[in-house]
Amino acid sequence: MSLNKSMHPRNRYKDKPPDFAYLASKYPDFEQHVHTNLAGRAMLNFKEPEAVRALTCTLLKEDFGLTIDIPLERLIPTVPLRLNYIHWVEDLIGGQGEPRRGIDIGTGASCIYPLLGASMNGWHYLATEVDDICFDYATRNVEQNNLSDLIKVVKVPQKTLLMDALKEESAIVYDFCMCNPPFFANQLEAKGVNSRNSRRPPPSSVNTGGVTEIMAEGGELEFVKRIIHDSLQLKTRLRWYSCMLGKKCSLAPLKEELRKQGVPKVTHTEFCQGRTMRWALAWSFYDDVTVPSPPSKKRKLEKSRKPLTFMLLQPTVKELQSQASSIGCPSNPRPVETITAWLEKTLSDLKVLYKRVPCGRKEQSLFLTVVENTWIHGRQRRRDQGRHLRELPRAPPSGISTTPSSVTAHGQEVQKEVPTETQEQEVNATGQEVMQPQSPGAVQHFLFKCLVNVKAEEQDVAVEIHWVEGQNKDLMNQLCTYLKNTLFRVVAKPLGT
Secondary structure, three states, X not given: OOOOXXXXXXXXXXXXXXXXXXXXXXXHXXXXXXXXXXXXXXXXXOOOHHHHHHHHHHXXXXXXXXXXOOOOOOOOOOHHHHHHHHXXXXXXXXXOOOOOEEEEEOOOOOOHHHHHHHHHHOOEEEEEEOOHHHHHHHHHHHHHOOOOOOEEEEEOOOOOOOOHHHHHHOOOOEEEEEEOOOOEOOHHHHOOOOOOOOOOOOOXXXXXXXXXXXXXXXXXXXXXXXXXXXXXXXXXXXXXXXXXXXXXXXXXXXXXXXXXXXXXXXXXXXXXXXXXXXXXXXXXOOOOOOOOOOOOOOOOOOOOOOOEEEEEOHHHXXXXXXXXXHHOOOOOOOHHHHHHHXXXXXXXXXXXXXXXXXXXXXXXXXXXXXXXXXXXXXXHHHHHHHHXXXXXXXXXXXXXXXXXXXXXXXXXXXXXXXXXXXEEEEEOOOOOEEEEEOOHHHOOOOOEEEEEEEEEEOOEEXXXXXXXXXXXXHHHHHHXXXXXXXXXXXXXXXXXX
């Protein structure tokens, strides 16, 4: 069983998934459904209804002391997911202590919510059911666990939710109601046709629910709206109304419906079990209830992005060292200084703003601010530069002074750019003057910023590029590829040849 670390923090299975091998050694009925894979792990086929039922019955017996019977033709609940809902209700009503009264709408053959709530917390339950088979099994499951004094199972007419069930209990104020509504509107939707994203994997477990358990007219959206309609009439008869949802897309329209009806207290959460996700919605008409915060949108933190890395092996480093004097490097530069100087030259050619920043003893770091994609179509640009050099006029006779200028593709002379007040000239390690912003805040519009680390790896040199911020991380990938190819091109075709 693959368990998600986002399960409710009090869920006993969050950090300790069931040990199938141990359970198989203790329960013969469960053992016959367990097999060992090639890696020696005990496995269960969740596509087999008998195996899923055996696991549910075994976990309830082992961890909660509950003995239940479930027919294969009715819904077989998973214990960890139901525990998530129970623990969230505890959060809604303010803890596990004190006798509490709850309603389970459509309790099912297992009657699992009332059995768990009563055995764990001593809660009193009114469990409703419309299906004859489910009603009979639920009644027997309550009786054989000696919980009839806490759980009352009642048979209600079809399409009855809260109103009819509470007619005879007019004096009782319930603390909460729970509901695991039919998720689907028809058979096609129940089988996953036209309801699941084609790129998503198929369900990992079998669906054994009866018609009344898994399908309702209009699906879960209309079903929960009926509960909302009942709650508008009952209001303070229940302190909290709640429902579990099978689709995230149902959450927004239901919250909007509650807003339109002026319901003052609304919250939601999500339940996780392996690849299964469920959502829950709760609302209250009481002013004094404590509303648990919904899960933060930032709960799923972005995984730390690994830096882009390329390695320059010793022969490549030596060749770049031998040519380092051509870019103004001092004699016999260290490998890290050599690679840093070549990178600075390339960045200057690309008009990428950079500045050296403090770093470790055996490395160099450059902070880059990229304001324009100047590396695109680099080959064509180099060809144009070569053509421009061939078209340059001869130098004027000595003694004739000229204004510093450059020549465009059309032969026009343009004055060299003068630094603006937001820029200053700096001299890099190669002796070249590069235009740099006076401060990081001076550049307000940029494509991205990144940090380049040049490190010695024994006789080789590693270049790492770390993302800092910006619009598009793909551009940083392109720049990394350009820098790497430029260094290899220098080795393959030395400058001046």
